[in-house]
Amino acid sequence: xxxxxxxxxxxxxxxxxxxxxxxxxxxxxxxxxxxxxxxxxxxxxxxxxxxxxxxxxxxxxxxxxxxxxxxxxxxxxxxxxxxxxxxxxxxxxxxxxxxxxxxxxxxxxxxxxxxxxxxxxxxxxxxxxxxxxxxxxxxxxxxxxxxxxxxxxxxxxxxxxxxxxxxxxxxxxxxxxxxxxxxxxxxxxxxxxxxxxxxxxxxxxxxxxxxxxx
Numbered sequence: 356x357x358x359x360x361x362x363x364x365x366x367x368x369x370x371x372x373x374x375x376x377x378x379x380x381x382x383x384x385x386x387x388x389x390x391x392x393x394x395x396x397x398x399x400x401x402x403x404x405x406x407x408x409x410x411x412x413x414x415x416x417x418x419x420x421x422x423x424x425x426x427x428x429x430x431x432x433x434x435x436x437x438x439x440x441x442x443x444x445x446x447x448x449x450x451x452x453x454x455x456x457x458x459x460x461x462x463x464x465x466x467x468x469x470x471x472x473x474x475x476x477x478x479x480x481x482x483x484x485x486x487x488x489x490x491x492x493x494x495x496x497x498x499x500x501x502x503x504x505x506x507x508x509x510x511x512x513x514x515x516x517x518x519x520x521x522x523x524x525x526x527x528x529x530x531x532x533x534x535x536x537x538x539x540x541x542x543x544x545x546x547x548x549x550x551x552x553x554x555x556x557x558x559x560x561x562x563x564x565x566x567x568x569x
Contacts, residue, residue, distance in 0.1 A: 378410040378512070380519050380533030382425065387532045388458050393427075393525065395437045402427040404440070404531045406488070408519050416509055419495040421465075425521055428530060430489040431482050439525035443467050445491065446501075447535070449508050449517035455534045459516070461501045462508050465493045467522070469501045513537065 383405045384391045393401045406425030412418070429440045444467030450459035463471045465478050472478040477494035497505050511517050515536055520529040 375414045376412040376513065377538050378412070378535050379538045380408040380410075380423075380535045382406040382408065382423075382519065382521065382531040382533035384531055386455065386518075386534065387520075387526070387529050388456060391526050391530050393530065394439065396439050401437070401440060402487075404428045404521075404523075406521070406531060406533070408533060408535075410512075410535060412509075412512075416506070417497050419505060419512070420493070421495070421519075422490065422492045423519060424488070424490045425531065426486070426488040428521060428523055429487055430480060434482065434487045439523065440487070440530075441524045442521060443524055443527065444522040445520065446522075447495075447512075447517060447519050449511040451511060451514075451516055453511065453516040453518065455518075458528075459518070462503050462511075462517070463495050463500055463505070465491065471495075471499050471501050474499050 384393065384403055393404055395401050404425065404427040406423060406428075408421055408423035410419055410421045423445075427440065428442050429435045430442045432438075432441050444464065446461040446464045446466075446469075448459045449462045453459035461469060465472050466480070470478075472493045472495070474496050477492075477496075479492050480489055481491075482489040495505050499505060500508065508517070512535060515534065517535045518532050519535060520532045522528065523530040
């Protein structure tokens with residue numbers, strides 16, 4: 356993105372930041388309920404998995420974008436020889452009774468089953484060029500959800516009753532998890548979220564052009 360355009364977008368976002376919401380999550384094995392201890396299929400220890408995620412809800416509460424980066428989980432099934440670390444699904448879970456120590460239902464899936472980033476499909480996965488893991492991004496639109504909607508889950512998300520969860524072959528119930536909490540973003544966060552919004556918008560435009568040609 357040209358520097359001038361980026362600066363103008365950043366200025367516009369900063370000017371209305373009070374109506375918008377930034378959230379974040381720190382993912383690790385200890386946050387799972389119960390906590391997980393990764394091993395190989397032979398029972399040998401493997402590296403701890405971890406990650407981080409950032410979220411942005413627009414001022415009209417009509418969508419939520421996210422970017423998450425995870426480490427030591429095989430996001431393609433070919434990054435390691437062992438199958439235990441293969442990623443099988445990734446979701447946002449939420450509910451009024453959810454706390455960092457309790458589990459809740461899937462409300463929006465963005466990898467594997469269920470897959471709810473469909474109206475339109477804004478999801479992207481970028482595996483690491485070297486190493487194990489990758490970066491995910493997507494946009495939860497207002498009407499999307501797993502037998503629910505973003506609108507129905509906003510109170511849970513904003514109230515700290517939601518978490519992001521990555522499920523593997525070894526830990527079908529979740530290998531790493533992070534509670535989603537509101538944050539006051541640093542200036543760098545604005546720039547990162549602008550980049551994420553630009554990526555999501557670009558993906559949607561490309562897919563729309565592809566659909567119109569078919």
